[in-house]
Amino acid sequence: MNQKMKAxxxxxxxxIVGEKRYFTMLLFLPFFLGILFPSIFVLLIKVAPTDMHDLDGLMQLLPKDLAGDSVLDALLxxxxxxxxxxxxxxxxxxxxSVMAASSFVGEKEKRTLETLLYSPLSLRDIFKAKVLASTIISLLITYATFILMVLILNVEFQLLDGTFFIPGLSWLWVMVLLVPACTLLAxxxxxxxxAKSKSMEEAQQKAAFLVMPILLAFISQFMGFVIISPFMILIAGVILFIIGYLMLQKTTNAFTYETLIK
Amino acid sequence: MEAIVIENLEKIFPPDIHAVDQIRLQIAQGEVFGFLGPNGAGKTTMVKLLNGMLEPTAGSASIMGLDPLKDTTGIHAISGVLTEHAMMYDQMSAVENLQFFGEVFGLQKDETTKRALELLQTLQLDEAKDQKLATYSTGMRQRLSLARALIHKPKILFLDEPTSGLDPESAMAVNQLIQQLANQGVTIFLCTHQLRYAQELCTNYGLISQGKLLATGTLEQLRKQVYDGYTVRLKSSWLPDTLHYTKIADDEIEFQLEHEEDIAAIIRDIVMHGGNITHVSSRKMSLEEIYFALMKEAEGERK
Known part of the structure; x- marks a missing residue:
């Protein structure tokens, strides 16, 4: 990577950091999903246990190492x-999505992309720099949220019953493979x-399509239909990462100066 | 060496719009070339073709020996481009914008800052250098875009309507800067529909209409293609019967002469007949008149 791309x-x-509206949008979801949501779950399970008979079906689906624990521990x-x-x-x-929409569609919308295209950087290098900027922001926020979540959950565990929360193997594959894969796909x-989106909002709506399979997987797990093992996450991560990388290469190669300044 | 060589360049947009139609042109280094025509004539398309932004339907071009399609980044490194659609970042100040584009062009940060401040001063933007672009007027943005195009000291400058939206004072500052750059040997490809403005700056011209090049050359060469004589304006109480003229006002007429020396004989004739002359002036055809004459001719051919 050269100095021009770094610029x-x-x-x-x-x-994106300087634009309050988008930066708030960037931080809202991590706060909700990574901090608030897990903390509330821990509190609900540890402080106010409900009737556990409803969970019998789910307990039978659990892997053997978890099934041996108490119902509450297993559920947690x-x-x-x-x-x-x-x-x-x-x-x-x-x-x-937010970052890439601002970086690609936003620049096109505000007609600053054309100015950038007149620079002595190849189309490929401009795209590479923009993909890297979106990837860096996405990974930084996701990893920072994860670290913060682990810290907060451990504080919560300590205060409630003096135990610790150690992330399982699933987290490793999610962080190392699925998070970069999802970033690339988005x-x-x-x-x-x-090339077709006229506004940032329109572009983001298209990326919202990616959310559907994740919500489906989440609901399936939550309802007890299926348990996604760390191995399945590992395989899914590798496959999605390869698909994301290849699709990105194919997409960027399809662009020409002419298609971008239309 | 020729800075720009264009060989039968053609660009057809769907369904069948000939934006640039079989144009041949050569522009020498250090020349200020005026590419003149009305809006929609094909000027901006030509700038984009020469910078590799558009792929020609037919023909070829070279910029300082480089092919716009094969060595696009090489051309971008030596040229500065100012077009109506190439904007800068609203959330950044003028200095930040120039620093960013300087770095993108491979300049060191210190060097970029020094150059940015010099350009901002030349273009009378130094007082607003730290203001965000969102607060800039159209004229200020246009001047800043020119500074951006010059940040890396290009050898060739493509300017598409550089004085559009500028007040007379700013336009003068821009003109002076263009003149200064031309004196330093920078080749300038100036697209404009403001013919009077072009006549002040350019050394050579190419007149374009509906994608077709109507004529090229210096002002003198263009005049020879249309009419190289003089237009004389005369205000007199008496006129010779033999004179073929067009009436401008009550006692004011205009007529054409091949040689300026012939005016003396006409004046002598009027004075000898007791006529009172209150005004005599002669001039050659302006660029604007040449352009309209050529346009009329081209329209006639098309019909």
Whole structure:
């Protein structure tokens, strides 16, 4: 990466951080999904346990290592290590969508992209810099939210019953593979739609399509229909990462100066 | 060496709009070339073709020996482009914008800042240098865009309507800067529909209408293509019967002469017949008149 590309990355990041409306939008979902939602779950389960007979079906589906625990511990482990990680993937999708929409469609909308195209950077390098800026923001916010969530949950565990929360293997695969994969896919959807989208909002709506399978997986887990094991997450992560990378390459290669300045 | 060589360049947009139609042109280094025509004539399309932004339907071009399609970034590194649609960042100040584009053009931060401040002063924007662009007027934005196009000291400058939206004072500052750059040997490709403005700056012209090049050359060469004589304006109480003229006002007429020296004989004739002359002036055809004459001719051919 050269200095010219670094300048674009720094400018794109500064632009989104400096724009209150979009930055608030970027931080809202991580706060809700990564901080508020897990904390409330822990509180609900540890402080106000309800009738556990409803969960018998779900308990039978649990992996053997979890099924041996008490119902409450098993339920907590299920939610924190199986369900929340799936839900957590909405964060990179949201962040990457907002960032990429601002970076690609926003620049096109405000006609600053054309000025950038007259620079001595190839179309590929301009796209690469913009994809990197969106990826950096998306990963930074997602990883920071994860660290904050682990810290807050541990404080909560300590205060409530003196135990600790140690993230399971699912979290590792989600963070290392699924989060980057979702980021790449969200950017690809935005970039792909950027040629036709007339506004940032329109581009983001198209990327919202990605949220559907995640919500489906989340609901399935939550209702007890299926338990997504760490191994399944690992496989899904690898496949989605490869698909995201290939789709992004294909999408960016399809662009020419002419299609972008239309 | 020729800075720009254009060989039968053609660009057809769907369904069948000939934006640039078989244009051949050569522009020498250090020339201020006026590419003149009304809105929609194909001027901006030509700038985009020469900078590799559009792919030609047919023909080719080279900028300082570089092919716009094969070496687009090479051309961008040596040229500065100012077009109506190329905007800058509203949320950044003038200095920040120039610093950013300087870095994108590979300049070091210190060098960019120094150059940015110089340009802002030349274009009378130094007092507003720290203001966000969102607060800038159209004229200020236009001047800043020119500064942006010049940040990397380009060898070729493509200017598409550089004085549009400028007040007379700002337009003068821009003109002086263009003149200064031309004196330093920068080749300037100036697109405009303001013919009087072009006549002040350009050394060579290309007149375009509906994608077709009507004529090229210096002002003198263009005059020869249309009419190289003089238009004389005369205000007199008596006129010779032999004179073929057009009446402008009650006692004011205009007529054409091949040679300026012939005016003396006409005046002598009027004085000898006791006529009172209150005004005599002669001039050659202006660029504007040449342009309209050529346009009329082209329209006649099309019909």
């Amino acid at each position: 674009i990355i720094a400018k794109d990041i500064r632009s 482990s299920l939610i924190l290590n199986q369900t929340i990680p799936i839900f957590f993937m909405l964060i990179p999708i949201m962040c990457a 950017i690809t959807f935005i970039v792909k739609g950027s």
